[in-house]
Amino acid sequence: MTNEAVFVYSDQLLKYRFSQDHPFNQTRVMLTYDLLKSLNLLNDSSLLSPRIATDEELELVHDPRFIEAVKLAGEGKLSEDRAQGFGIGTEDTPVFPGMHEASALLVGATLSAVDHVMSGKSNHALNLGGGLHHGFRGKASGFCVYNDSSVAIRYMQQKYNVRVLYVDTDAHHGDGVQWTFYDDPNVCTLSIHETGRYLFPGTGNVNERGSGKGYGYTFNIPLDAFTEDDSWLHAYRTSFKEITEYFKPDVIFTQNGVDSHYYDPLTHLSATMRIYREIPKLAHELAHQYCDGRWIAVGGGGYDIWRVVPRAWSLIWLEMIGKSDISGELPKDWINRWQPKAKFALPSYWDDEPTIYPPIPRKAEIEEKNALTVTKALYPIRQK
Amino acid sequence: MIIEEIMKKNVITLAPNDTIATAIKLMDENKIRHIPIVDVNQHVIGLISDRDLRDAKPSILDFTNHDKKLDTKIKEIMVRNVITGHPLDFVEEVSAIFYENRIGCLPIESNGKLVGIITETDLLHTFVQLTGANQPGTQLEVKVPNRTGTLADVINVIKEHNVNIHSVLVYPDKDSQYKILVLRVQTMNPNKIVEHLTNEGYAVMWPHSSGIRS
Numbered sequence: 001m002t003n004e005a006v007f008v009y010s011d012q013l014l015k016y017r018f019s020q021d022h023p024f025n026q027t028r029v030m031l032t033y034d035l036l037k038s039l040n041l042l043n044d045s046s047l048l049s050p051r052i053a054t055d056e057e058l059e060l061v062h063d064p065r066f067i068e069a070v071k072l073a074g075e076g077k078l079s080e081d082r083a084q085g086f087g088i089g090t091e092d093t094p095v096f097p098g099m100h101e102a103s104a105l106l107v108g109a110t111l112s113a114v115d116h117v118m119s120g121k122s123n124h125a126l127n128l129g130g131g132l133h134h135g136f137r138g139k140a141s142g143f144c145v146y147n148d149s150s151v152a153i154r155y156m157q158q159k160y161n162v163r164v165l166y167v168d169t170d171a172h173h174g175d176g177v178q179w180t181f182y183d184d185p186n187v188c189t190l191s192i193h194e195t196g197r198y199l200f201p202g203t204g205n206v207n208e209r210g211s212g213k214g215y216g217y218t219f220n221i222p223l224d225a226f227t228e229d230d231s232w233l234h235a236y237r238t239s240f241k242e243i244t245e246y247f248k249p250d251v252i253f254t255q256n257g258v259d260s261h262y263y264d265p266l267t268h269l270s271a272t273m274r275i276y277r278e279i280p281k282l283a284h285e286l287a288h289q290y291c292d293g294r295w296i297a298v299g300g301g302g303y304d305i306w307r308v309v310p311r312a313w314s315l316i317w318l319e320m321i322g323k324s325d326i327s328g329e330l331p332k333d334w335i336n337r338w339q340p341k342a343k344f345a346l347p348s349y350w351d352d353e354p355t356i357y358p359p360i361p362r363k364a365e366i367e368e369k370n371a372l373t374v375t376k377a378l379y380p381i382r383q384k
Numbered sequence: 385m386i387i388e389e390i391m392k393k394n395v396i397t398l399a400p401n402d403t404i405a406t407a408i409k410l411m412d413e414n415k416i417r418h419i420p421i422v423d424v425n426q427h428v429i430g431l432i433s434d435r436d437l438r439d440a441k442p443s444i445l446d447f448t449n450h451d452k453k454l455d456t457k458i459k460e461i462m463v464r465n466v467i468t469g470h471p472l473d474f475v476e477e478v479s480a481i482f483y484e485n486r487i488g489c490l491p492i493e494s495n496g497k498l499v500g501i502i503t504e505t506d507l508l509h510t511f512v513q514l515t516g517a518n519q520p521g522t523q524l525e526v527k528v529p530n531r532t533g534t535l536a537d538v539i540n541v542i543k544e545h546n547v548n549i550h551s552v553l554v555y556p557d558k559d560s561q562y563k564i565l566v567l568r569v570q571t572m573n574p575n576k577i578v579e580h581l582t583n584e585g586y587a588v589m590w591p592h593s594s595g596i597r598s
Contacts (some may be wrong), residue, residue, distance in 0.1 A: 091546045092571050141520050142572040198590050201520030262464040
């Protein structure tokens with residue numbers, strides 16, 4: 001029997017942890033899991049245990065020397081000098097014991113999700129432990145060691161021979177995935193992010209459109225700081241719909257970083273929970289319209305792990321199982337269980353109050369600028 | 385950085401007796417906008433740009449047959465007093481030459497022979513690399529007193545956080561008692577550095593401190 005959706009989960013996914021106070025904290029996956037459990041909307045029959053990715057699978061994207069270096073680093077055997085060349089041992093991606101195994105498990109978890117959907121066992125699959133979109137072929141970057149999404153897309157191409165649309169709504173540019181498929185016309189990438197003028201990683205300009213045969217299959221929509229919900233959603237809906245119609249993918253793969261929220265400590269887009277209601281809704285709709293429902297979703301950034309991530313990520317799962325109309329109060333037992341550990345007062349409701357931040361000056365100008373950016377990004381396909 | 389490191393060495397050239405038609409074809413095929421004209425000794429004696437060719441072409445509204453005019457020799461329309469550079473010129477100097485003379489390309493000669501060419505686009509790309517904007521990083525802007533040693537002090541703060549620096553630019557501020565430091569740092573999380581700099585009394589202009597909550 002086909003499940004509507006599967007949720008990839010294991011507490012082993014939490015072992016991807018750089019240090020006690022590092023902002024990338026997979027406790028958020030568990031907090032989301034626990035919130036869904038409190039609602040009785042995550043049955044054990046929908047759970048899927050992740051497998052670990054093999055070296056051969058990692059090598060679909062990564063340089064064997066890099067994999068070797070990560071293994072050595074995790075055993076404490078990599079010199080500081082060599083580590084620097086691979087982007088590890090930095091403030092962003094410090095060395096931690098067992099880092100190869102923990103990183104390969106996140107990749108394997110996304111591969112488990114992919115296999116489940118592509119073999120027809122379920123329409124949708126969610127791996128919130130994945131979405132490490134900054135990982136490069138031979139270099140760790142921006143909290144990411146191996147790039148589960150790049151590996152999974154290559155894996156789908158080779159094993160299932162499909163055309164993949166990758167949609168990245170993390171506040172940071174999805175550079176690792178973009179560069180991996182920059183010259184590939186069978187993978188289309190769309191990244192909507194805060195402009196790289198100041199924010200990491202700095203790339204993701206509108207004129208990065210792919211190269212060689214892949215020219216025209218890379219889309220970037222860099223939004224201004226203080227974009228807010230309406231302008232963000234306009235960019236998302238317009239670009240996602242038009243690009244899907246243009247590319248006609250066999251499968252949709254979404255990266256769901258949830259760090260565009262006003263509360264997020266690393267970014268400045270000033271979005272609220274409203275966009276996290278709408279993001280999965282459109283992905284779901286387009287997956288059914290174009291891809292017989294095939295939709296794989298992964299996590300990504302999200303650094304307010306208490307007030308933002310559990311609600312935002314739960315809404316992806318609830319959309320997958322057709323329960324996204326949930327609103328009102330969050331389950332009391334969940335709040336009571338986690339409030340003592342939380343750094344902030346946990347929210348009581350699914351949706352944000354409109355007053356969580358003061359009005360932003362120059363709103364009209366920012367909206368106009370963003371709308372122009374969308375027009376520029378979509379210009380080539382509107383000409384056809 | 386010297387020009388030799390960034391110039392294009394395989395230069396497409398023409399002779400003064402080649403035709404305008406040849407030049408049009410060569411520019412289209414190679415997607416270039418300038419062609420140096422050289423004599424038999426590879427010495428630059430002229431230059432034509434896409435603009436010169438456009439001036440020489442008949443109007444698109446003129447429907448009479450002009451094929452003969454495109455057989456005109458390049459020497460008839462080329463610019464003659466060409467400004468050239470040397471492989472050892474500094475990139476900064478050459479940028480000033482482009483700006484002052486309002487030119488779009490500079491042929492590079494050594495011992496009177498053409499050895500390379502550099503265009504506005506190449507220069508701009510070089511400056512992009514100098515700013516480090518093509519490497520994954522975060523941009524910090526700090527307003528500091530215009531005083532000896534301040535840059536070192538700021539960089540020491542960044543060093544304490546074990547963060548690599550891609551590039552440093554020092555801009556003059558409107559107020560000459562201050563400078564603006566623009567640092568591209570290899571980290572996704574600049575918050576600790578920003579907090580540290582703020583505690584040391586520096587004015588961090590971006591990322592906005594309002595974007596940071598503890």
